[in-house]
Amino acid sequence: MTDSFYQRRTAGIALGIGAITIVLYGATLFFGVIARTSQGGFIELRPDVLYEFVTLHSVGVAGSLMTGVTALMWYALSKHVRLSMNLMLIMFGIIGAAVVSLLVCTLMGYYGSGWTYLYPLPFKSAGAWDEWAGALYLLVIMCVIIAMFIAWCDVVVSCSRKYGFASSMGWNLIWGNDTPDTAPPPVVIISTITALCGIMALFSGSITVVQQLIYWANPSYYIDYLFIKNLIYYFGHILMNMVMYMCAAIVYELLPRYAGRPWKSNKIVAISWNTAFIAVTLAYLHHLLQDFVQPLAFQVIGVFGSYMAAFPATVVTIIGSLILVYRSGMKWSVAPLYFFLGLMGWAIGGFAAVMDAGFNQQFHNTMFVPGHFHTYLLAGASFVFVGALYHLTEELGGCTDTFEDRVGLWTWLIGAYGVTAMFMYSGIFGTPRRYAVQMPGTEVYSTIAVYFAWIVVFGVTMVIARYLTRLQRVKPLRGW
Amino acid sequence: MSHTIQILVGVSILVSTVVIAAIFWWVGSRTQPQQDYKSVTERGYRLRREYFWGLLIVSILLFGVGIYSFPYPQIVESRVTGKPFVVKVMSSQFMFDMSETEVPRGWVRFDVMANDVNHGFGIYKDGWLIAQTQAMPDYVNRLYVNFTEPGKYEVWCLEYCGLAHHIMMTEFEVK
Numbered sequence A: 001m002t003d004s005f006y007q008r009r010t011a012g013i014a015l016g017i018g019a020i021t022i023v024l025y026g027a028t029l030f031f032g033v034i035a036r037t038s039q040g041g042f043i044e045l046r047p048d049v050l051y052e053f054v055t056l057h058s059v060g061v062a063g064s065l066m067t068g069v070t071a072l073m074w075y076a077l078s079k080h081v082r083l084s085m086n087l088m089l090i091m092f093g094i095i096g097a098a099v100v101s102l103l104v105c106t107l108m109g110y111y112g113s114g115w116t117y118l119y120p121l122p123f124k125s126a127g128a129w130d131e132w133a134g135a136l137y138l139l140v141i142m143c144v145i146i147a148m149f150i151a152w153c154d155v156v157v158s159c160s161r162k163y164g165f166a167s168s169m170g171w172n173l174i175w176g177n178d179t180p181d182t183a184p185p186p187v188v189i190i191s192t193i194t195a196l197c198g199i200m201a202l203f204s205g206s207i208t209v210v211q212q213l214i215y216w217a218n219p220s221y222y223i224d225y226l227f228i229k230n231l232i233y234y235f236g237h238i239l240m241n242m243v244m245y246m247c248a249a250i251v252y253e254l255l256p257r258y259a260g261r262p263w264k265s266n267k268i269v270a271i272s273w274n275t276a277f278i279a280v281t282l283a284y285l286h287h288l289l290q291d292f293v294q295p296l297a298f299q300v301i302g303v304f305g306s307y308m309a310a311f312p313a314t315v316v317t318i319i320g321s322l323i324l325v326y327r328s329g330m331k332w333s334v335a336p337l338y339f340f341l342g343l344m345g346w347a348i349g350g351f352a353a354v355m356d357a358g359f360n361q362q363f364h365n366t367m368f369v370p371g372h373f374h375t376y377l378l379a380g381a382s383f384v385f386v387g388a389l390y391h392l393t394e395e396l397g398g399c400t401d402t403f404e405d406r407v408g409l410w411t412w413l414i415g416a417y418g419v420t421a422m423f424m425y426s427g428i429f430g431t432p433r434r435y436a437v438q439m440p441g442t443e444v445y446s447t448i449a450v451y452f453a454w455i456v457v458f459g460v461t462m463v464i465a466r467y468l469t470r471l472q473r474v475k476p477l478r479g480w
Numbered sequence B: 001m002s003h004t005i006q007i008l009v010g011v012s013i014l015v016s017t018v019v020i021a022a023i024f025w026w027v028g029s030r031t032q033p034q035q036d037y038k039s040v041t042e043r044g045y046r047l048r049r050e051y052f053w054g055l056l057i058v059s060i061l062l063f064g065v066g067i068y069s070f071p072y073p074q075i076v077e078s079r080v081t082g083k084p085f086v087v088k089v090m091s092s093q094f095m096f097d098m099s100e101t102e103v104p105r106g107w108v109r110f111d112v113m114a115n116d117v118n119h120g121f122g123i124y125k126d127g128w129l130i131a132q133t134q135a136m137p138d139y140v141n142r143l144y145v146n147f148t149e150p151g152k153y154e155v156w157c158l159e160y161c162g163l164a165h166h167i168m169m170t171e172f173e174v175k
């Protein structure tokens, strides 16, 4: 296989997966908007339908974003290491099975637990959905686990094969065996660390699925409630954080090309990403801060890890990106603007996340939580995802930005911050999350949010339409 | 005041968003004219070091305040004066069963349990969330609250538990 053939094909796969996932992203985002429109009182969904929609929305958007970002990280990596195209396609096929199952279990099986599937809710819904729907949902999670396992293993193996495991993890830089000139590029180090961190969480997730399926088959099977809750949050927390970390890997690779300056691996970058690995792992414990029976030391560690996670992210990655572009002479085409604004969303949402962990008694399971995670997903990771898609069409199709591209970006941005601000402030004023009908006296935030949500719909639709249009300018990718 | 933290965090969210956006805008609008990367990094790394120390100090302070205000029985028990009034709470889809619906002022201990799925026990006063804990089968979460204000309090479910989660609530009165 020649290099240019390999490059063309990986680009083609990334573009194709990008197109499918961004359409799925838009479609499942829409279910969240409908849910918000109902919470805001403009329409009235039955509670069961609303919870189904929220479940479909959260797993759908987060899942398609994760799949798309994985494909793009994989593309960014392909410039440096040789990854397996077949594995990527298999991974994507499994995600396809997950999407179909998700649609069936929510829309036909009325399944509506939200993403969390805390034991034993999938099988004790007080009659809202059948047990088969709960089991099918667990299989959706299992598909995601297997798909990500394949993708991440490929990353760890391919990077280690080329650079060695210790170099790929940045350890040789820390120990002084690598210099910035011999070390692998940041995209390799970040991807490897992310993949390893993610793989550990996947093991935890698979235990939660298997245990609950055994319970389904045999209801006398005993599961410790607190233990499985820990495993579920460890899995879910890491999985979502890894989406952001994969986005960071993409930015480290692509933003320098616009800035015209190198963003090299060095000791600080290596230390910071290894710190991030540890911090994000410890930080999952902040999801159990209201479980008073959890050992006290865990609670302290959970808060500690959350503050710790802010250090590598802001000190090294975000400030690094600011230094990279400052007086670089670059022009802001839409792609780098998305990267830049995506990092901004990460910073803003990250700050709120740390506050949530630090003062959890006041914010746990209030709308403040959807508030901060929508900030770094809707206005953070999603922007990096779109930025990378724009970059690809720019690089391979020679596309230039139009007025519509900018309209899409700015409407999305304005709408997103409106949506997240309303989530956050309603949470600060006590509104619980996951309420089909808002607590009396707190409806106004949902009502305002609806206007912004539809602005996002406009922006996202524009972006998807533009991406699909730009895609057509990419010359036929011969050889696949 | 029971909602000081909410107000402070609400303000800090606003301030941090404005500051972060301003920094990004400031840097983003200064990509021209081009300057030597080396001189930019020198200045940037100096600022970064200062930022690091600032973040460290702020984090340690906030971490300390957070740990000090931890609501866990191991910590709060040392502050409880006298014998707390005990209320047993059983949560189930979709109701709370409380052993007492009138409690005296002063320290009250809620022994919060569940008998089907996970629930949350959130105490509200005039729309403000003043305390919460999870309710989980097989475990008892002990929540201490020091009531100083008499009046009606509401309890809302704070862990998604199914279809009627949003109407799972009850009330009690502090005399």
Ligand code: HEM
Pocket: A029, A032, A033, A035, A036, A039, A054, A055, A057, A058, A059, A061, A062, A065, A113, A114, A115, A116, A370, A374, A377, A378, A382, A419, A432, A433, A434, A435, A452, A453, A454, A456, A457
């Ligand atoms: C305009 C854009 C969006 C709107 C209006 C929206 C709306 C909503 C609503 C109403 C909920 C339920 C909130 C509640 O707890 O009451 C929700 C939950 C959620 N959303 Fe979104 N969303 C949007 C975009 C996104 C994006 C881009 C992602 C991920 C990439 C996302 C991921 C999630 C997740 C993970 C949940 C949690 C579901 C759960 O509680 O189990 N959303 N969203």
Ligand SMILES: [Cu+2]
Pocket: B091, B092, B093, B094, B118, B119, B120, B157, B158, B159, B160, B161, B165, B168
């Ligand atoms: Cu409940």
